Amino acid sequence: MVDPNYLKFDTLSLHAGQQPDPATGARAVPIYQTTSYVFDDTEHAASLFNLERAGHIYSRISNPTTAVLEERLAALEGGVGTVCTASGQAALHLAVATLMGSGGHIVSSSAIYGGSHNMFMHTLPRFGIETSFVHPRDIDGFRHAIRPETRMVFAETVGNPGLEVLDLPAVAAVAHEAAIPLMIDATFTTPYLCRPFDLGADLIMHSVTKFLGGHGVAIGGALVDGGRFDWEASGKFPTMTEPYAGYHGLDFAEEFGPAAFIMRARAEGMRDFGACMSPTTAFYILQGVETLPVRMQRHVENAHAVAHFLDTNDAVSWVNHPDLNQHPDHELAQRLLPKGAGAVLSFGIKGGREAGRRFIEGLRIFSHLANVGDAKSLVIHPATTTHQQMDAQALEASGVGEDMVRLSIGLEDVTDLLSDLDQALRTSQRG
Amino acid sequence: MEFTVDGRKVFATTGGQPFTIDKPCIIFIHGAGGDHSVWVLQARYFAHHGFAVLAIDLPGHGRSDPPLLESVPDMATWLLRLMDCAGVARAILVGHSVGGLVALEATAQAPERIDSLAMLGVNFPMAVHDDLLGRTAANDHQALDLINSWAHGYSAHLGRNKVPGLWMMGGSIRLLERAPDGAVHADLQAAADYNGGLNAAAKVACSALLLLGERDRMTRPKTAQSLAEAIPNVTIVVLPNCGHMIMEEYPDEALRTLIEHLM
Numbered sequence: 001m002v003d004p005n006y007l008k009f010d011t012l013s014l015h016a017g018q019q020p021d022p023a024t025g026a027r028a029v030p031i032y033q034t035t036s037y038v039f040d041d042t043e044h045a046a047s048l049f050n051l052e053r054a055g056h057i058y059s060r061i062s063n064p065t066t067a068v069l070e071e072r073l074a075a076l077e078g079g080v081g082t083v084c085t086a087s088g089q090a091a092l093h094l095a096v097a098t099l100m101g102s103g104g105h106i107v108s109s110s111a112i113y114g115g116s117h118n119m120f121m122h123t124l125p126r127f128g129i130e131t132s133f134v135h136p137r138d139i140d141g142f143r144h145a146i147r148p149e150t151r152m153v154f155a156e157t158v159g160n161p162g163l164e165v166l167d168l169p170a171v172a173a174v175a176h177e178a179a180i181p182l183m184i185d186a187t188f189t190t191p192y193l194c195r196p197f198d199l200g201a202d203l204i205m206h207s208v209t210k211f212l213g214g215h216g217v218a219i220g221g222a223l224v225d226g227g228r229f230d231w232e233a234s235g236k237f238p239t240m241t242e243p244y245a246g247y248h249g250l251d252f253a254e255e256f257g258p259a260a261f262i263m264r265a266r267a268e269g270m271r272d273f274g275a276c277m278s279p280t281t282a283f284y285i286l287q288g289v290e291t292l293p294v295r296m297q298r299h300v301e302n303a304h305a306v307a308h309f310l311d312t313n314d315a316v317s318w319v320n321h322p323d324l325n326q327h328p329d330h331e332l333a334q335r336l337l338p339k340g341a342g343a344v345l346s347f348g349i350k351g352g353r354e355a356g357r358r359f360i361e362g363l364r365i366f367s368h369l370a371n372v373g374d375a376k377s378l379v380i381h382p383a384t385t386t387h388q389q390m391d392a393q394a395l396e397a398s399g400v401g402e403d404m405v406r407l408s409i410g411l412e413d414v415t416d417l418l419s420d421l422d423q424a425l426r427t428s429q430r431g
Numbered sequence: 432m433e434f435t436v437d438g439r440k441v442f443a444t445t446g447g448q449p450f451t452i453d454k455p456c457i458i459f460i461h462g463a464g465g466d467h468s469v470w471v472l473q474a475r476y477f478a479h480h481g482f483a484v485l486a487i488d489l490p491g492h493g494r495s496d497p498p499l500l501e502s503v504p505d506m507a508t509w510l511l512r513l514m515d516c517a518g519v520a521r522a523i524l525v526g527h528s529v530g531g532l533v534a535l536e537a538t539a540q541a542p543e544r545i546d547s548l549a550m551l552g553v554n555f556p557m558a559v560h561d562d563l564l565g566r567t568a569a570n571d572h573q574a575l576d577l578i579n580s581w582a583h584g585y586s587a588h589l590g591r592n593k594v595p596g597l598w599m600m601g602g603s604i605r606l607l608e609r610a611p612d613g614a615v616h617a618d619l620q621a622a623a624d625y626n627g628g629l630n631a632a633a634k635v636a637c638s639a640l641l642l643l644g645e646r647d648r649m650t651r652p653k654t655a656q657s658l659a660e661a662i663p664n665v666t667i668v669v670l671p672n673c674g675h676m677i678m679e680e681y682p683d684e685a686l687r688t689l690i691e692h693l694m
Binding site: 056064080227266 | 468475494577586591594596602605
């Protein structure tokens with residue numbers, strides 16, 4: 001019997017969610033730079049507002065350009081739908097606000113982006129939502145941290161900046177034992193390297209600012225719904241399973257089935273919180289997504305070469321990347337991330353903070369800034385920048401040491417990257 | 432809302448409006464392995480425009496109790512019993528795929544109770560490849576992927592969902608995955624075994640609509656010709672570029688056609 005004739009990943013990266021513009025024939029995705037959309041008549045308007053017909057009403061809620069990106073990301077992840085947001089942090093907040101209210105509880109990996117940690121640790125408690133942090137390798141720790149009021153388990157595919165590889169199927173099983181969804185921040189891996197829904201995740205978020213965009217010119221986020229979680233059977237999510245007064249008693253799980261979560265996230269979250277992505281940003285991110293497969297292949301090839309270069313350099317005390325045999329999650333990475341474990345790596349520089357300063361300031365190609373996933377190679381000292389709001393205990397739990405330098409490996413010729421690292425490391429040791 | 436038929440729970444969504452028997456009733460019937468949610472837009476529209484709507488889950492599907500029903504005539508007889516239990520004397524029937532055959536057969540079994548009939552993505556005979564039947568009998572996931580792939584026109588494989596941000600191919604495979612083991616197979620087998628289509632068509636006393644997708648690879652429009660010719664009062668509409676999943680691939684066109692036929 002024949003195989004299913006689904007379009008493949010590289011094709012979907014270029015085409016999913018879009019066909020040539022019917023009005024103009026434009027091949028590229030047009031930027032629909034408009035706030036609102038003319039209704040056919042009053043009856044058409046009323047039926048759009050009442051979710052009797054599909055279509056665009058107001059660009060805070062949906063926009064044709066942004067919808068192409070949303071559909072494309074859902075296709076690449078193997079999900080049912082996406083809402084794009086103003087930033088990755090907005091996507092995380094949208095997920096939390098859709099899943100729970102005051103009294104809710106989150107179990108999170110401790111090795112996550114500093115901004116996410118800050119939201120969980122310091123901001124959400126003001127709204128009555130508490131978080132318990134667990135080391136990403138402590139599978140039983142996730143299980144034991146779950147409480148009756150827990151509404152989400154959260155982790156990153158590859159931890160930031162410690163590069164712990166999450167045993168995603170194991171953590172998913174723990175979450176599902178408790179009838180709770182697992183949400184994954186897959187920013188570091190993108191769907192090219194890992195499709196978390198295939199490994200048991202229920203929700204995915206991205207900072208599309210990073211590898212999905214790839215160019216470092218636009219901030220954005222995405223929240224993707226896998227459509228597998230059974231909200232009705234769980235019984236813990238009234239936002240999905242009980243009539244919503246904000247939409248005339250609409251029961252999202254009943255009416256939208258597998259798309260209940262993402263429909264609720266858009267209908268309520270974009271309407272009421274409004275952290276939407278602009279159509280121009282969506283256009284920028286789409287330019288990156290079109291070349292995602294070829295870029296990610298080059299990213300991981302370069303990162304692999306840099307990791308092995310640093311691993312044998314005398315100025316380096318340790319190197320952390322799952323491609324290396326000594327990484328604690330090397331075998332797990334080989335199994336779950338066979339195309340590569342991403343292009344972010346960290347290492348310890350001999351000579352401490354001062355040597356680190358000389359190294360970063362000595363680099364010529366690498367740019368010193370607070371981002372990852374650019375086509376250009378980047379460098380930062382996490383303890384004094386991205387993770388500086390953490391206290392010593394939280395830094396230790398996140399695996400961030402004073403000597404740690406984080407690199408995001410770009411698409412330059414790898415011989416130039418190795419040369420730049422070599423000269424800056426020599427400079428760092430001349431103190 | 433829930434009904435009890437033959438001692439078993441039956442679920443139907445009512446399109447966001449209370450179900451009352453003082454309005455004209457439309458009953459929506461899903462296809463193989465589906466549930467009521469495939470009709471979400473159409474159900475909401477008609478429920479807010481003067482109709483009492485029941486988008487049902489067939490026995491053993493969605494939120495309705497098992498057991499699965501094994502033949503189209505059995506499903507049709509059951510549908511008429513559901514109408515009895517819901518206090519519905521007369522109804523408009525709208526069915527998709529094998530659900531369309533159920534609507535046709537129910538119309539033939541009780542022509543005096545059916546005011547209008549709409550069949551979407553329906554042909555006769557509704558042949559199903561033996562290999563596909565074998566794979567669905569074994570609950571092989573690849574069978575679901577094959578159905579999902581064939582059920583959508585090429586245009587849908589690219590996307591451009593009318594509902595912003597939703598990926599049709601993803602939503603449809605998740606819905607098929609939700610079907611209990613055996614449900615997809617039972618529905619496909621019932622469709623393949625049904626041989627009463629032309630006899631039923633001849634008994635249709637009400638106006639009928641055949642809404643077909645030009646690019647439908649599951650129920651090709653040309654294979655619906657004999658059925659169309661057997662129905663006394665039928666309107667045939669073929670949507671360009673559309674595959675088998677008419678309600679999600681072209682929701683506006685599907686709704687407009689239903690409005691023209693039913694209102």
